[in-house]
Amino acid sequence: MITRGITIVAVFGVLTWLERRRPLRAPVESTGLRVSRNLAMAALAALTVQAIEVPLVRPLAVLVEQRRWGITQAVAAPPWIAAALALLLLDYTLYVWHVLTHRVPWLWRLHVVHHIDRDLDASTALRFHAAELAASVPWRAAQVLVIGVSPHVLALWQTCVLASILFHHANVRLPAALEHVLNLVLVTPRMHGIHHSAVREHTDSNWSSGLAIWDRLHGTFRADVPQDAITIGVPAYPRANDVTLTNVLALPFVRQRPSWQRPA
Numbered sequence: 001m002i003t004r005g006i007t008i009v010a011v012f013g014v015l016t017w018l019e020r021r022r023p024l025r026a027p028v029e030s031t032g033l034r035v036s037r038n039l040a041m042a043a044l045a046a047l048t049v050q051a052i053e054v055p056l057v058r059p060l061a062v063l064v065e066q067r068r069w070g071i072t073q074a075v076a077a078p079p080w081i082a083a084a085l086a087l088l089l090l091d092y093t094l095y096v097w098h099v100l101t102h103r104v105p106w107l108w109r110l111h112v113v114h115h116i117d118r119d120l121d122a123s124t125a126l127r128f129h130a131a132e133l134a135a136s137v138p139w140r141a142a143q144v145l146v147i148g149v150s151p152h153v154l155a156l157w158q159t160c161v162l163a164s165i166l167f168h169h170a171n172v173r174l175p176a177a178l179e180h181v182l183n184l185v186l187v188t189p190r191m192h193g194i195h196h197s198a199v200r201e202h203t204d205s206n207w208s209s210g211l212a213i214w215d216r217l218h219g220t221f222r223a224d225v226p227q228d229a230i231t232i233g234v235p236a237y238p239r240a241n242d243v244t245l246t247n248v249l250a251l252p253f254v255r256q257r258p259s260w261q262r263p264a
Contacts, residue, residue, distance in 0.1 A: 004159045011163045015122040015170040024173040024189055024227055028118045029240060035123045037245045041113075042126035044249075045133050053137045061144050061151040070148020082148075083156075088211075089147045090157045095214040097139050098207045101132070110135055110252050112259060115203070116237040120196045125162075125169035131252050164210045168192040183212050183223065190227055198231040198238075200260045235262045 027034075064070055071089065072082040101111035110132035117124045144154060168187040179188045187208050195206040205222045208214045215221035236257035237243060257263060 004155065007159055008162055008166070011166050012122055012126075015166055015172060018172045019121055019170060022173045024171050024193065025120065025230070025232070027171075028232070029243075031119075031121075034117070034119055035121075037243075037248070038117070038123035038127040040245055041129070041248065042123075044130045045126070045128050048130040048133050052134055053140060056137060057140050057144055057154070058151060060141055061149055061154045064144055064148055065150040068148070070144075070146055073148035083150075083153050086147050086149050086153045087157055087160075090143055090149065090153075091161070091208075091210040092214055093139075093143050093147070094161065094209050095207055095218075097136065098209060102204065102207070107132075107135065108259070109256060112234060112256070113248055113251055115196060116234045116243055116248070116251075117196075118233045118238075118240075118243060119171070120169060120193060120232045121171040122166050122169055124196075125165045129249070129252055161210050168209075180223075185212060186210070187212050191221075191223060193227055193230055193232070194222060194225045196230075196232050197225065198233050198235050202230070234259050236260070238262060 064073065068074070072086045075082050075085065077085075101107040110129055113129040113132065114124070114127055117127055143149065149157075164187065168189055169192060170189050172189050174182070174189065176190075179190055182188050183191045187206070187210065191206050191212065194202050197203055202222070202225055205220045206215055207220055212221065236259050241247070
């Protein structure tokens with residue numbers, strides 16, 4: 001747990017440093033104000049995970065390993081193969097969950113909080129409403145139970161996927177040729193920047209969180225939108241006062257505007 005925390009803090013620090021040296025997009029809002037708001041939301045989200053997900057999912061993973069429940073526990077294969085299969089299935093089912101958060105109206109009501117950030121950087125990767133993370137707990141439990149995820153594999157996946165999410169949200173300009181090679185396998189900043197576009201056709205693509213293969217398999221991969229043609233955010237919430245901390249925290253519980261229409 002401590003090692004994972006140190007790893008994530010280190011990744012966040014390195015990406016934040018790179019964002020200042022090689023930004024991919026020019027900021028719209030004050031960076032300090034945005035990052036402070038996003039970290040405040042991250043703190044609330046972390047408390048929610050500790051209070052709801054950890055007490056349920058981790059003991060469930062221990063029980064799954066002891067009782068040999070789930071797909072990978074039933075596979076007659078060396079442990080490393082079973083672990084690799086579990087990691088792949090966890091990543092794929094996270095892709096499915098992400099699609100659902102866009103397609104199911106009540107889940108989008110929660111997930112839109114992540115998308116209305118008017119800039120995109122590593123702090124956006126931590127900016128999820130606590131209610132969305134609470135809503136994801138049954139899905140996470142189902143992942144662990146059906147796939148057969150052991151505590152060690154669960155901890156490894158959670159560390160890897162959070163590092164990946166920090167990386168592909170980062171406002172870092174990598175060499176285009178390098179990024180092209182990377183996103184044959186991984187989600188990259190340019191790839192995920194398209195997903196955060198204020199154009200719905202762009203947002204309805206690039207749903208992968210770790211491996212980019214899931215978008216390629218499902219035909220939802222796209223890399224044809226230049227970053228300078230992208231406006232980050234959701235059309236219904238274009239102004240600074242739309243995304244204050246109090247408004248963002250209240251958003252899932254109040255009447256929302258039609259997401260893809262700009263207000264009059």
